[in-house]
Amino acid sequence: MFLDRDGVINKEIGYLYKVEDFEFIDGVFDACLDFQSSGYKIIVVTNQSGIERGYYSVEDFQLVTQWMLEQFKAQGIQILDVFFCPHAPDSNCSCRKPKPGMFNQANDKHNIDMANSWMIGDKEADIQAANAAGISNTVLVKSGHSIDEKNTKAQFVFDSIKQVSKVL
Numbered sequence: 001m002f003l004d005r006d007g008v009i010n011k012e013i014g015y016l017y018k019v020e021d022f023e024f025i026d027g028v029f030d031a032c033l034d035f036q037s038s039g040y041k042i043i044v045v046t047n048q049s050g051i052e053r054g055y056y057s058v059e060d061f062q063l064v065t066q067w068m069l070e071q072f073k074a075q076g077i078q079i080l081d082v083f084f085c086p087h088a089p090d091s092n093c094s095c096r097k098p099k100p101g102m103f104n105q106a107n108d109k110h111n112i113d114m115a116n117s118w119m120i121g122d123k124e125a126d127i128q129a130a131n132a133a134g135i136s137n138t139v140l141v142k143s144g145h146s147i148d149e150k151n152t153k154a155q156f157v158f159d160s161i162k163q164v165s166k167v168l
């Protein structure tokens with residue numbers, strides 16, 4: 001189970017890098033507990049161009065990540081891994097979604113069954129990246145960016161991550 005971070009796990013505020021600004025989306029813990037009990041491992045794949053843009057450092061990102069993982073752990077949720085792209089759009093890297101680089105990294109490291117994996121995102125780029133990595137089970141949630149519900153390639157569109165477990 002691949003999850004985008006901003007707009008899926010936490011409320012999207014744009015270039016979040018402080019723990020005090022991190023607000024979990026309602027129902028995210030219950031959803032992840034459901035994923036776990038259905039046998040899914042949870043991996044986060046997140047674009048963090050604020051790093052290359054100079055808005056915050058890799059260390060800032062890691063501190064927030066560490067804190068986030070502790071909050072999940074306190075709820076009994078194990079996040080298998082977190083992959084991030086620190087690059088700006090014009091750097092043309094292979095990891096920034098809509099490119100599939102982070103999914104490929106995850107697959108190389110954890111040997112994932114991509115055909116039976118899911119991606120939950122709040123942007124079309126999340127869905128495109130997942131599709132390019134061979135993941136066809138995709139959910140677009142409306143909790144972050146505004147989305148084009150008619151033209152999305154996502155398999156499902158939900159208000160929030162809360163509703164994903166009903167289609168697993």
Ligand SMILES: [Mg+2]
Nearest residue numbers: 004006007122
């Ligand atoms: Mg997002």
Ligand SMILES: [Zn+2]
Nearest residue numbers: 085093095096
């Ligand atoms: Zn990148």
